Amino acid sequence: MNEEIEIDCPQHGRVALATVCGHLVRNHGVPLGFIENSDEPDDKQGWCYACEFVYLQEEDKTDRFIAFTDYAVVCVHCYDQIKAHHQFDGPMTSAGESEG
Numbered sequence: 001m002n003e004e005i006e007i008d009c010p011q012h013g014r015v016a017l018a019t020v021c022g023h024l025v026r027n028h029g030v031p032l033g034f035i036e037n038s039d040e041p042d043d044k045q046g047w048c049y050a051c052e053f054v055y056l057q058e059e060d061k062t063d064r065f066i067a068f069t070d071y072a073v074v075c076v077h078c079y080d081q082i083k084a085h086h087q088f089d090g091p092m093t094s095a096g097e098s099e100g
């Protein structure tokens, strides 16, 4: 049985849902980075680099991590848009910070 969960998106209609951290949803300016959780390919989840930092500290999806991420549910198309906006071109470990 395929239990697909759908969301009624104001922009994209009734499509499958995905989850992203609240930071990615609220921030439409500077890219925050985008980490995709590949543990569950059927369940799209993404979070920003700040969330990844907490995740690496906690080494699991602990209550602290979940509280920090402040997950929001979006549709898969919105998810792709958010991913495209926040994803960096370069590698995450880039040391070239020219600002400041």
Ligand SMILES: [Zn+2]
Pocket: 021, 022, 023, 024, 047, 048, 049, 050, 051, 069
């Ligand atoms: Zn985040």
Ligand SMILES: [Zn+2]
Pocket: 009, 010, 011, 012, 013, 074, 075, 076, 077, 078, 079
């Ligand atoms: Zn949407």
